[in-house]
Amino acid sequence: MRILLVEDDAILGAAVADQIRSDGHSVDHVTRLDDAGTALKSSPFDLMLLDLMLPDGRGVPFLKDIRAKGDVTPVIILTALDQVSDRIAGLTAGADDYLAKPFDLDELSARIGSVSRRYAGNPNPLISLGDIEVDIAAKQITKAGKPVVLTSREWAIFEVLLQRPNQIVTKTQLEEALYSFDDSIGSNTIEVHVSHLRKKLGKEIIVTSRGLGYRLGQP
């Protein structure tokens, strides 16, 4: 997943970004609402983590504004304002979840997972694909009862496909998921990871639509 983190506190922002990356997602960290607005316009994000009190304004009006403009990016508010009225304000402005500071990073990971699963239309973290069982929340995969270990890059790509079960996902979209891994994405990076995934999970797991991209198959 590609996640936009809007948090002006450098230390907290760094730790959250670190956690998100270790979960296998890519992250863009900005500290101002202006930059967040620009980022949302320039690239698609699977989720936004939004602080409410930023140097150049408040998060709630910003959220209302982007929702009014038709932006449907899932949003989790991360804030120090923990009163019920603040939560109601945030949720009615269009947030999908709300996490008060200080929070556990593991809880944040769990909420990111649950919000994105809900958006994908399958709130159940357990997905069955033939003899493959995937627990998205726990990031565990078993094939015929035996655990399969994926690298975080492989997981990032696999997760994007899992979240769009019946759609073709373009190569660019998959590259977006690897965006934060800091290594330059070569022309055949996606092909390499897809080939590794096929090796671990079976040939049929990813179907190539020539010239268009990839989609999840039915092994």
Added chain:
Amino acid sequence: MTLGGRLNSLRIRIALFVGLMVTVFWLIAAALTVSHLFAEVSENFDRDLRANAERILPIVLQKHRDDVYRPPRDEHEEEEHGGRRDDDDVEFVVTSERHGLLMQSREASAITFPTEPGYHSDDKYRYFVDVVQRGDVTIAVARPLDAREQLALAVMGALSMPLLIVIPLTLLGIFILVGRGLRPIKTLEDEMGKRGPSNLSPISATDMPRELVPVVDSGNRLLERVAEGFEAERSFASNAAHEMRTPLAGAIAQAQRLKAQSSDPIAVERAGEIEASLKRLSRYGEKLMQLARAEGARLRQEEQTDLRPVVRIVLEDFIRSQRNDHFEMQLPDDPVMSDLDPDALGIVLRNLVENALTHGEAGKPVQIELTADCVLTVSNDGETIPAATLERLGQRFMRGDGAGDGTGLGLSIIHIIAERSNATFELLSPRPDGASGTVGWFSF
């Protein structure tokens, strides 16, 4: 109430002053009327006296002429004349330079008549003296002053009679009407009485008499300043919370990352300790913010809101962050409308649930119920809290047994919120309906 105290009433003062003024003016008017009337009456009486003289004189003169040619009449006839004259109180004496006393009324000898022509008075009679027949005949008539005095008294009585009735009625009328006129003051008083920490809405100056508008205005300015003060305190609490929470969140998150990334078991342990300390600090910070809020913020709103979402949101939060705990929530189907600040109820509920989780029996659900008549109850199974401990728990920084990482502030925050928002809070153990456990009962 002392007289001074009574005079402090605007109503009584106005009634007294106006009443006094009306009495004085009435008396002046009456005095003027009486003196004017008296002058008129005197004039009439004088005219009458003169008419008497003019009527008597020809009779006397005629009689005198007759007497010269006729032997004197008997006493009887004379008495008849005198008797008739007696009827209208007029005494007279007619004298002649040449012939001496011509005639006098019966009582006239007892009266000393003046001799100068014209009107005269002494303290008993009014006199009229006239000289006719080229200075030969002098007639003097006298009438007692009693009649005039009686008339004057009658007139004065007639004039003062209404005064006795009208003045008390006027006073009563003024008292009642001033009371009506001052009713806006009572309205203003009632309106002011409704204001307090829970209601700082401005008082409407429409329908207020012009004189009260400045009072209402300055009252409203005061309310505004108080509201601003409350607002400042509220935003201070939330700003301070923000200022504290973000760096704490950063430190906790960094400690967690350190724990996750380090392969050195000692470093992991240390990071865990740092994390635990920071979490404890953050719990204290949160409670202090709640306390500041409970003591400073406005706990009643101007509008009524449905408080069911508060229960849902707070519980959802608990359910998500503490996955293993069970909650049983009961909410009515219809909105639970109240002017209690939703955030205050949120704080109460959070503290009650935290306590129930800390002290309740593990694995047993915590029951949360909000009823349509604005009662929030949170109950848990577990050991009964001794009565002495229950009493102690309301005090600040006081912990129940086994509440090792509690701050000891939760219950006192609820107590403060209850006190400042006119709500009732009770902690009962054991539960009235069950054998064990504790129930927090917050009625607002």
